[in-house]
Amino acid sequence: GRRGVWRSTDFGGTWSLFAIPAGSWGSISSFHCVRISRADPNVVWAGARMDAPASGSVRIFRSTNAAVGFSVVNSYSAVNLGGISGLATHPTDANTAYVLFGMAGRPKIVRTVDGGVSWTDITGFAGGAPSTNGFPDVAIYDLLVFSNDTNRLWAATEIGLVESLDGGTTWAMANNGLPNVGIWQLIESEDQVVAATHGRGIWSVTMPELVVGRTFSPLVDKLFQGPDGMITIDMNLRSAYDSTDVLMSGAIIANLPANAPLQDEILKVPVVTPGNKVIFLRGWKGGVQYPSVSKTIDAFAPQAPVFVYENDFEAPTTDFSGPLFRIGAEPGFPGQAIHSPHPYTDTSAPIYMLTRPIRVAPTDAVLSFDEVALVEPGDPGSVFGDENFWDFVIVEGSKDGCLWTPLAPGWDCREYPEWENAYNTSATPDSLLLRHRSINLLDTYATDDTILVRFRLFADGSVTGWGWIIDNLDIQSLAQSGVDVARAPAALSLEPGVPNPFRDRTALAFVVPKAGPVTLNIFDLNGRLVRRLVDGVQPVGRQSVAWDGRGEDGSALASGIYFAQLVNDGQVVKRKLTILK
Structure with a gap:
């Protein structure tokens, strides 16, 4: 300077x-x-x-x-x-x-x-x-x-x-x-x-x-959480290491064996408790460690997918995750709703994600809500995707939590003349500006796809506006009559543990074909029950549970082979699990 x-x-x-x-x-x-x-x-x-x-x-x-x-x-x-x-x-x-x-x-x-x-x-x-x-x-x-x-x-x-x-x-x-x-x-x-x-x-x-002869630190290329609730760690092992530790918030959750240079590895980790998780890699070669740059993810608690989701935001909810957005009241609007910052700031991109996975229905797969979007308009004639389509709001979906797809083209205050006039005159918005929006999920996804949905506001580096309000969110409510029964899975299934073998935690995903009593227990090689993971009435659909490798008394179990047994409506499924300390 x-x-x-x-x-x-x-x-x-x-x-x-x-x-x-x-x-x-x-x-x-x-x-x-x-x-x-x-x-x-x-x-x-x-x-x-x-x-x-x-x-x-x-x-x-x-x-x-x-x-x-x-x-x-x-x-x-x-x-x-x-x-x-x-x-x-x-x-x-x-x-x-x-x-x-x-x-x-x-x-x-x-x-x-x-x-x-x-x-x-x-x-x-x-x-x-x-x-x-x-x-x-x-x-x-x-x-x-x-x-x-x-x-x-x-x-x-x-x-x-x-x-x-x-x-x-x-x-x-x-x-x-x-x-x-x-x-x-x-x-x-x-x-x-x-x-x-x-x-x-x-x-x-x-x-x-x-x-030649150089050793580079490993990289966490991508870090995301999908509809199954699992955190995916996409790693680039840039050099040939003797081994690589994968750490979450300071604790080793996996140890990878020797690898070839430029080897990609993917590790899926269950979420036991929600919150910020710091992921860090530590490659080892010849007794020397090569640390990665850490990455952080705000992990949400895994939830079973649903066909129908409705929320008027009048009752407290923990179904959303993301910075800057909030659920609360605002003068001029009755009750509570989702609000971006008012006004929002330059060069920002606040995101608010629904953490309840949605299973796309075969018919009436409509996502709808009431909204006001007073964000900077693009140049006259510009459309979403143009360089001069300045600020915008958008609803996006993802099947894996990594790749996000617009459910409809983004929009700005030009969507309605009343919005554009309020933006241009810097008027304080109220409920008279609320408009209803409907989006057909089947325009983007297929029946039975399980997706996450998020709301995003993009702001460039110049002019801002009042922001965005979202109320009365309704996802596929017209499809609720009999849809769960019509699309119910035919058989009980238990997926392999991820990871397996494991050191101190693994995730077990299972599908329940008929609502009712479900048990998921862990047995040792002698047939002795060592841990009850699920014991109670469960809804139809796919679910996931984490096992920390501990017994009923909370003590860590020894290395060895164990069996997970899932029981529902007379059906029994087993999977072999291996603990390696």
Whole structure:
């Protein structure tokens, strides 16, 4: 910034400034640059000019404590270089850095190997133009030092890619398929190098040699909860690990065996108690751990699917989940309803999900509700999906909790003239603006699909509005007469435990064909009853229950083989389960 370097430790939530005097920092410009060392994130380089001490005082700065404080470094002394065009760092040596320039007839890259005490020109311009080692007399904007071979340097210049294979001793135009076009940035990412060009798009090249002998941390690619109530952890095991721990809120819930590089794994975990669950992976190789970045999911309590759901929101309910939306009262409207923030904020996307799964009926599969949606209108003539269809509200469904599909195209205040007029006049809405909306689920899903439904408001970064109210939610109420009986499952079924084998918890999903007494018990190899999981009257349909590997007295059971036995209406189904400690 104009006064120095700003630093955030919470992903941009808050910022602190290390102020640098203007006489040393210089006037703010687009070439002020900050670079974190690739070798050590505590080392940070910053600046906009490298004036020789005799001709100016604007300098380059270095931090060794993650930008909490900075110290000025020495300048290149052979000639005054002035404004910089970029900074670059070394992948393995935190004391090595590069300052880039674009002045004709003068050094284009100066390098330090001692943390800024001294600098050396590596482009052959110490005595003026032309270069003595092949570097063209053009501006350079970025420099990449390869992590697998630090003698290999790629320079992003205004005429294309210039390469050195000997640490900067000699240079030549690269001949590798990248067009000779201005390049602004180069990034090495695992087995790829990515180049951002001027007017020719983003280019990438895959170089397998970049990852030879390197071990990367695993990734949690996706984290979601589906209609079955199970949390799905979609993992990318990027390197070959000896084993991988999967942790939920600090506790190991699974240990994966040795894997091949770039192996995808999916783990489904039952929800015993709702609430925030923090998922974290820990790969192990040669006794060294490689931790992932954690991801968090707000897990809801699993519930049996229903054909019919009705809610006027006058009674307390725990059937919805999501931030920012609320169920409550609002002046001008009778009773309680679902409300977005009033007004909603820019650059937000509040979501409110019905946690009760819906089983799509064969007929009259209609979702309906009353609403007012005073959100910023798109440009005249724009429709949902256009770039200039600004803010909107939408109802979406999902069969797995990951991929969400619009149940109808999104809409804004232009849906009704009365809404648009209220938006344009900033009128305070009331119940006279309520309109009824009906959506046929069979337009998107098939009979017997089990889905989750959510309400979402999208706001771009400019204008906002009053928001959205949703009341009198009705899902398939006209289909309730006899539909459960007509579509009831024909046979009792018990699905395999997930996971199985397991360490300290598994989920057992089962389908009940006839409402009535149901038991689901766990027996050991000797036929001894060790745990009652279900014992009582259950409705028709699919349900799920978790077993924590403990007996009736709450003690952890020993490793070994056990049997789950499900009984309903004279039918008996068994499944083998294995506990591995």
